[in-house]
Amino acid sequence: MKRKRPPLMKRRLPPRLLPSPRGREVTWRQVRVLIAKPGLDGHDRGAKVVARALRDAGMEVIYTGIRQTADAIASAAVQEGVDFVGLSCLSGAHAHLFPEVVRLLKARGAGSVKVFGGGIIPASDVPALRKAGILKVFPPGSSTQDIADWVRKESGRGKKA
Amino acid sequence: MDLEAGLQRWEAGPLKASLERLPERKARFETSSGIEVRRLYTPLEAASADYLDELGFPGEPPFTRGVQPTMYRGRYWTMRQYAGFATAEETNRRYRYLLQHGQTGLSVAFDLPTQIGYDSDHPLARGEVGKVGVAVSSLRDAETLFDGIPLGEVSTSMTINSTAAILLAMYAAVAEGHGVKTESLQGTIQNDILKEYAARGTYIFPPRPSMRVVTDLFAFCRERMPRFNPISISGYHIREAGATAVQEVAFTLANGIAYVEAALAAGLDVDGFAGRLSFFFNSHSNFLEEVAKFRACRRLWAQIMIERFQAKRPESCMLRFHTQTAGCTLTAAQPDNNVVRVAFQALAAVLGGTQSLHTNSRDEALALPTEESVRIALRTQQIIAHESGAADTVDPLGGSYCVESLTDEIEARAREYIDKIDGMGGAVAAIEAGYMQSEIAESAYRHQREVESRDRVVVGVNQFQAAEKPPRRLLRIRPEVERRQRGRLASHRRRRSGDAIASVLSGVKKAAAGTDNVVFPIMEAVKAGATLGEISDALREVFGEYKER
Numbered sequence: 001m002k003r004k005r006p007p008l009m010k011r012r013l014p015p016r017l018l019p020s021p022r023g024r025e026v027t028w029r030q031v032r033v034l035i036a037k038p039g040l041d042g043h044d045r046g047a048k049v050v051a052r053a054l055r056d057a058g059m060e061v062i063y064t065g066i067r068q069t070a071d072a073i074a075s076a077a078v079q080e081g082v083d084f085v086g087l088s089c090l091s092g093a094h095a096h097l098f099p100e101v102v103r104l105l106k107a108r109g110a111g112s113v114k115v116f117g118g119g120i121i122p123a124s125d126v127p128a129l130r131k132a133g134i135l136k137v138f139p140p141g142s143s144t145q146d147i148a149d150w151v152r153k154e155s156g157r158g159k160k161a
Numbered sequence: 162m163d164l165e166a167g168l169q170r171w172e173a174g175p176l177k178a179s180l181e182r183l184p185e186r187k188a189r190f191e192t193s194s195g196i197e198v199r200r201l202y203t204p205l206e207a208a209s210a211d212y213l214d215e216l217g218f219p220g221e222p223p224f225t226r227g228v229q230p231t232m233y234r235g236r237y238w239t240m241r242q243y244a245g246f247a248t249a250e251e252t253n254r255r256y257r258y259l260l261q262h263g264q265t266g267l268s269v270a271f272d273l274p275t276q277i278g279y280d281s282d283h284p285l286a287r288g289e290v291g292k293v294g295v296a297v298s299s300l301r302d303a304e305t306l307f308d309g310i311p312l313g314e315v316s317t318s319m320t321i322n323s324t325a326a327i328l329l330a331m332y333a334a335v336a337e338g339h340g341v342k343t344e345s346l347q348g349t350i351q352n353d354i355l356k357e358y359a360a361r362g363t364y365i366f367p368p369r370p371s372m373r374v375v376t377d378l379f380a381f382c383r384e385r386m387p388r389f390n391p392i393s394i395s396g397y398h399i400r401e402a403g404a405t406a407v408q409e410v411a412f413t414l415a416n417g418i419a420y421v422e423a424a425l426a427a428g429l430d431v432d433g434f435a436g437r438l439s440f441f442f443n444s445h446s447n448f449l450e451e452v453a454k455f456r457a458c459r460r461l462w463a464q465i466m467i468e469r470f471q472a473k474r475p476e477s478c479m480l481r482f483h484t485q486t487a488g489c490t491l492t493a494a495q496p497d498n499n500v501v502r503v504a505f506q507a508l509a510a511v512l513g514g515t516q517s518l519h520t521n522s523r524d525e526a527l528a529l530p531t532e533e534s535v536r537i538a539l540r541t542q543q544i545i546a547h548e549s550g551a552a553d554t555v556d557p558l559g560g561s562y563c564v565e566s567l568t569d570e571i572e573a574r575a576r577e578y579i580d581k582i583d584g585m586g587g588a589v590a591a592i593e594a595g596y597m598q599s600e601i602a603e604s605a606y607r608h609q610r611e612v613e614s615r616d617r618v619v620v621g622v623n624q625f626q627a628a629e630k631p632p633r634r635l636l637r638i639r640p641e642v643e644r645r646q647r648g649r650l651a652s653h654r655r656r657r658s659g660d661a662i663a664s665v666l667s668g669v670k671k672a673a674a675g676t677d678n679v680v681f682p683i684m685e686a687v688k689a690g691a692t693l694g695e696i697s698d699a700l701r702e703v704f705g706e707y708k709e710r
Contacts, residue, residue, distance in 0.1 A: 040273035040289050042362015045402050045489070048602050049609045065709040066362045067277075069285070091273055092528070092638060096288025122527045122635050140493040140526045141622045143613050 030060040031155045032082040036073040037066045038101060041091035046118060050086060053144030054151065070097055074104035077113055084151055087117040087134075094121050099132035106133075114154055118142065164205060176200075192450040193608075194407035196570050202562030210565065215460065219555045221475065223463035225456050225568070226556040227514040228479050233552035237265075239517035240542045241318060243485065245270030245294035246529050247642045248649070249305035252295040256310060258532060262539060266348075266517060267310070268318040270294030271328070276363040278324050278697025281646040290643040293529075294320075298646075299653050299692045303331035304338065313341040317348035318393070318483065318517075323365040325352040326378055327693050330684040333386065349390035349439055349483070352378055355416040355588055356395050358707070359597040360402040365697060368589050370704035374679060375420065376427040379434050381680035390439040392420060393483060399597070400443035401489045403605025406454045407571055409443060411578030412588075412597050414462055418579070419588040421470055435466060436476035444510040445487040446502065452558050453567035455513025458482070461572050465579075484510035485519040491526040495621035496632055499523040504541050511551050512558050518542055528635040650692070657690040665689045666699045673703040 035051040037044060044066050051063040062080055064073060077085050085105070087098050098117050105113050117129065118138040126137045135154070138147055162170070190198040199206075210216070217223055220230035229235065242259055244267075245252045256267055271294040274286035280298040281290045290296050297303055307317075312335070321328045329350050333343045354371040357364040364371065375392065382391035396404075396413035404412065417438065424434055442458065444451050462480040466472040486506035491499045500523050507520045520538040522530030530538070546552050558564045585591045592598070611617035618624050665686035672679045679700075686696050 040277050040279075040285065040363075041293075042357075043401075044362065045602075045605050049403075049606055052602075052606050053609070067709075091289060092292035093273075093288035120527065123631050124635075141619075143623075144609060145613055 030058070031084070031151060031157065032060045032062070032080065033084040033086060033151065034062050034064065034073070034077050034080060034082040035086045035088065036064040036068055036076070036101075037088055038068055038070055038073055038097040039089055039091060039093045040067055041089055041093065041119075042066050043090040043119075044088075046090070047086075047088040050088070050118070050144055050147055054086075054148055057144075057148040057152075059148075059151065070100035070104055073101050074108055074110070077105060078108050078110050082113060083155055085113055085115045086147075087115065087119075089117070089119040089121075092120065094119060095125060095128065098129055098134050102133035116147075116150070118147075164203065168203060168205065192406065192447050192567070193445065194405040194450065194571065194574065196407075196450070196567065196574070198449075199563075199566075202566050204562060206562055206566040210569075215569075216559060216565075222467065222478050223460040224479055225460040226559050228459070228481055228516070230555075232514060232555040233511070233546070234555070237546045237552060238511065238515050238542075239266040239316065240264050240539060240546075241266040241268045241483065241517045241519055242535060242539055243268040243270050243318075243320065243519045244535070245272075246636070247291040247295065247638050248646055249295055249297060249302045251642075253306055253308055253310075255532070255535075256306075259535070259539070260310075260315070262536060263543060264539060266316045266318065268519060269306070269320065271319070271321055272296045273363070274298075275328075275693060276321060276324060278327075278365050278694060278701070280650060280692050280694030281643070282650050283694055286643075288643075290646050291638050296642075296646045297328065297331065298650050298694065300331050300334055300687050300690065301653050302649070303328075303335050307332075307335050307339075312336045312339055313345055315347075317346075318351075319348070320351045322351050322354050322357050322361075322363055323371065324693060324697060325350045326374055326381075326680045326683050327687065327696050329378065329381075329386075329389075330680065330687040333684065334688050343385050344387060346386050347388045349393045350378070351395060351441070352392040353395045353416065353420075353441075355419060355592060356398055356413075358592045359399060359412065359416075360404075360601060361398040364707050365701065366704040367707045368593060370673075371707075372419075372423045372589065373427075374700075376424050376429070377678045377680050379424050379429060379437075380427070380678055382437065383429075383434060387437075390437050391434075392437075393439045393441045394420065395441040397441050397443045397485055399601060400445060400487065402601045403489075403608060404601045405604050406445065406447070406450050407574040408578065408600060408604060410454060410458050410461065410571060411575040411582070412601075413440065413442070414458070414465065414575065415579050415582045415588040415591070417462065418465060418469070421466075422587070425470070431466075431470050431472050432474045432477050435470070435472055436474060436479065439516075440480055440482035442482050442484050442510075442515075443487050444484050444506040444513070444515075446490050446506060448505055448509050449564060450567055450571070451506070451509040452512045453564050454571055455482070455484075455510070455515065456556070456559075456564070456568045457571040457575065459514070460568070461575060481516045483517045483519070484513070484515040486510070486521045488521055488525060491521060491523070492619065492622050493526040493632075495627060495629060496523045496526065498621050499526070500537055500541070503538060504545070507541055508545055508549070508551060511545055512556075514556060524632065524635060527632060528637070531634060531636050653690070653692070661689050662686075662691050662695065665691055666695060669696055669699045670703055673700055 055061040116136040219227035394417045396409040400409040459480045463478040466478040522534035522538045668682040
């Protein structure tokens with residue numbers, strides 16, 4: 001049976017307002033990030049730690065929970081209007097699943113959503129993932145600080161925003 | 162001068178002078194579980210201990226010192242490397258390689274589709290076939306997997322949970338095909354569904370029907386495979402997900418209590434099954450805490466079985482366990498350092514009295530291990546066994562003031578957790594409420610913060626970094642594997658009679674919907690050529706599927 005939308009993590013921090021990338025317009029909005037677990041992999045320690053760290057860094061974070069299809073992830077990203085999708089996979093299926101998410105985002109007209117990833121991913125797989133539209137792959141041992149800094153920088157809000 | 166007075170004199174004199182010259186590195190030293198590690202342990206910490214009650218002799222309750230009277234002086238632990246990748250054919254070759262190099266037991270890693278009840282040609286299996294383990298969709302794959310392996314002689318452990326009944330049935334059917342009686346088969350199926358909800362994620366059905374399949378397997382093994390352990394109650398994955406040592410002990414034993422209760426409720430006699438319960442723990446990096454953890458586990462479980470369940474046979478109270486070194490401590494940076502980490506963790510498991518051991522390979526932060534890396538990991542065990550001397554006496558660290566004190570402390574803290582879980586209505590209720598999951602996530606986050614603030618040093622990662630060349634050769638699972646496996650499955654499907662399959666599957670459904678043991682019709686279905694996915698679907702139809710909260 002297919003769910004309409006993946007369950008969302010209940011606990012969210014109260015919004016902390018950040019200037020929008022449109023500069024002078026007085027719209028204030030948090031960076032929104034979807035952290036997702038594509039495929040059958042159940043190793044969610046990293047995904048949960050990253051989700052919480054980004055939230056503690058002031059972003060609005062939605063975590064999909066484990067065992068999501070690429071399709072469910074892309075549609076959640078669209079429904080939630082996120083700026084970023086962070087994919088975590090430790091089962092070795094990243095080469096198939098990550099590009100699939102990018103493809104389905106584009107198919108839904110959400111090609112501007114920035115996709116990054118992490119997990120058990122050997123360096124030699126990174127060029128192909130980059131080519132498929134995964135902007136950044138964080139290898140094992142990456143700090144959550146580095147991930148948060150990268151997201152901020154890519155969101156155009158600068159390191160300190 | 163008595164001990165207390167002596168200690169006071171030492172503290173006021175030499176210690177004070179030393180601290181003034183050189184303050185200690187930290188204000189407080191603690192283990193992963195937040196247990197304070199004292200500067201010095203003396204007999205004062207163990208003053209209240211009653212040796213016979215709390216430690217006793219090896220091979221007798223409470224088994225603190227070990228489960229056999231002679232431990233490794235009689236026989237070493239089983240050296241059992243968890244292995245499986247790609248197709249049954251390739252994994253079979255790896256098994257032969259390991260046995261040839263002195264491994265003494267098999268341990269099967271299945272791929273995720275197999276673990277979650279999808280055949281290799283299912284849409285959700287795309288990209289996952291053969292990746293984290295071997296793909297087994299039908300009896301034919303199982304036959305290839307164990308081809309030429311003397312199943313009457315080796316013991317085989319299978320990491321399989323929600324589809325455990327299907328894989329055990331396949332194993333039994335392969336053995337029968339080799340002319341080996343199922344009664345003589347030795348090994349373990351993991352069959353620990355509770356930790357799948359709490360930490361590992363390969364559940365299919367909701368907890369309650371899953372518990373019923375677990376106890377059906379207990380009954381099946383008791384009748385047909387009495388030398389097989391029908392469960393391996395696992396703290397390993399709970400620890401990998403971020404739990405502390407104390408949480409690992411507490412949540413694992415709480416799950417153990419739930420299985421015993423479920424088996425009793427299903428009408429089994431405690432002394433009839435409890436001796437076949439086995440356990441699986443992690444061996445992490447804090448050496449002394451880990452040694453103490455294994456000892457505390459044994460004592461606490463013995464007490465639980467005696468006090469709570471009135472077990473009479475000593476075997477029923479005996480916590481026998483497999484250990485794997487901690488995968489989450491392996492670093493992608495400077496991977497050769499992992500060989501050293503694994504060696505210390507493995508030594509802790511041996512000093513803690515493990516019955517079998519898997520040592521991780523240095524390259525596992527990046528991929529499945531190569532043959533060369535696995536051989537170093539196996540050699541690490543052989544060096545501990547044959548060169549270190551650690552195996553020549555029983556429980557070598559027993560009586561260490563420090564280790565005994567940590568053992569007491571871990572046991573006491575785990576007991577508190579178990580009381581709390583009892584108060585919530587037991588492990589099943591605690592998991593359904595998300596309690597274990599949130600405790601584990603909290604510890605994982607705290608650990609990460611400590612690493613990032615460098616309160617916790619990880620050599621090569623947050624200190625002592627070095628510029629490196631990209632790692633050597635890694636094992637790669639090529640996309641052809643998935644295509645080949647689909648091809649095999651398609652040819653298997655073509656060769657069967659549709660009517661026969663429909664009939665055995667309806668037998669499975671009927672048993673699942675009623676109260677008959679579901680493992681017997683699953684065995685029939687497997688032998689008739691029904692696939693793992695088909696049997697899982699039959700059960701899904703009756704039991705429904707679980708969705709994460």
